[in-house]
Amino acid sequence: MTESPVHHESPIYRRIADRLRDQILSGALGDGDRLPGENALMNEYGIARATARQALAVLINEGLAVPKRGSGVYVRLFRPIRRHGSRRLSREQWAQGLAIWDSDTRGRSYAVDEVRIAREAASEHVGRVLGTEEVWVRRRRYSVDGRPVQLAASFFPADLVEGTAVVLPDTGPGGVYARLGELGHAPVHFSEEVRARMPLPGETELLNLPAGTPVISVTRVALAEGGVAVEVNEMTLDAASYVLQYDFDA
Amino acid sequence: MTESPVHHESPIYRRIADRLRDQILSGALGDGDRLPGENALMNEYGIARATARQALAVLINEGLAVPKRGSGVYVRLFRPIRRHGSRRLSREQWAQGLAIWDSDTRGRSYAVDEVRIAREAASEHVGRVLGTEEVWVRRRRYSVDGRPVQLAASFFPADLVEGTAVVLPDTGPGGVYARLGELGHAPVHFSEEVRARMPLPGETELLNLPAGTPVISVTRVALAEGGVAVEVNEMTLDAASYVLQYDFDA
DNA sequence: GAGTGGTCTAGACCACGTA
């Protein structure tokens, strides 16, 4: 009774997914092309609806396809923004009154909304880095070409920025870094931590993410002269919309 | 006696997923704890098996839980490696005979396997950057504490490294960068591009990735004096195992 | 052996987009 060498073929849904994936990666199906739908797969392979759905779900969860209600399943488009990690934060940028965002988008239209500014108790992590218990927070969402691509929350020590333009909706030319400079706390060094993970439901909603799209989480700490942390910025990026670039010397 | 579903609210499977997610994020269910299984959810909520599966699939695809055949569904563990983008590639590192990997793992055991070295025709992208049509490639896989965490492929201009230790399995103290230095092409500048996406099936297999785990794709170009590209390194990291850190001045 | 997740069938009704 031992035995039965159980040879394992791939399940049907996986073989169908493999075949469709090949067509996408080989370019036989291009950006935005329509995939065979549930009904088409049922007929073509003689399978149940749930099995056809399962095959499509594989590609959707891989981020290769996006379903459109009442219409079909389509090959996903990919058009990333290049975000320069160091050049964009050079002193010349904000010293000349440019928004950081300007160096990323190269003329593509962008917008900021969902701006919320508040004084809050610092989270454990932020409080430890900034060495304070009360912070001012600037939360906002960035969109490019009408599509939301990034959520950001900047934290400042409350005592440092209280009553300044840093806590106003419009921070003026050069943004908060220029204002911090005027306060004698110009950032001179930055440290960024980059992670990637699947989005939480709130992020999925605010960034309008289809299934199969990870987010890139960037946590930046801005340090003034003497190594004093003056800002923590927690950013959540649509991974399908970004390429991060970092340059450094050996 | 079935109740008609109310469609102004979230679907059942999503509400169940939300509840379980809350328990995970609030810490009520900790790392490695067992979630209620399919049968438990069927009984508890009076739903069909497929619906219970759907609820669990949400959490699995979010990377919050991992299914174990014949056993159950468990809260996922998270234990990242910190990878320093600039410090680790400083000249002192490889000039002192240290492997780059040493600066990442802080004493945790690591291993390299699946090493394959070959002379190949360059891909379109790599060929353009290196300005050559033939390349030597070093492919390998890194594991930490017995778990695979990274795939890497380093490309070098074939003419530059032909017959040198760069194309040998053991590249000697300080690794390929030290060897390139001896050839008069020491890297002086690095440029890294960071992306995140869902893994392809081959990557899922080699990195042993559970569903819901993105990969971080890092493409590094090493430039010698005069801006000549001497290496392109394409890395694929298990996103659940890494935190990338980049430091730079304003 | 009992329980678990993995795959699959054959139906059903719904909300939605497009024509």
Place this chain on the structure above:
DNA sequence: ACGTGGTCTAGACCACTCG
């Protein structure tokens, strides 16, 4: 109006893990 994907039921058999 029709076809699409979204949700759900009620079964079934399998391979696997664990006590």
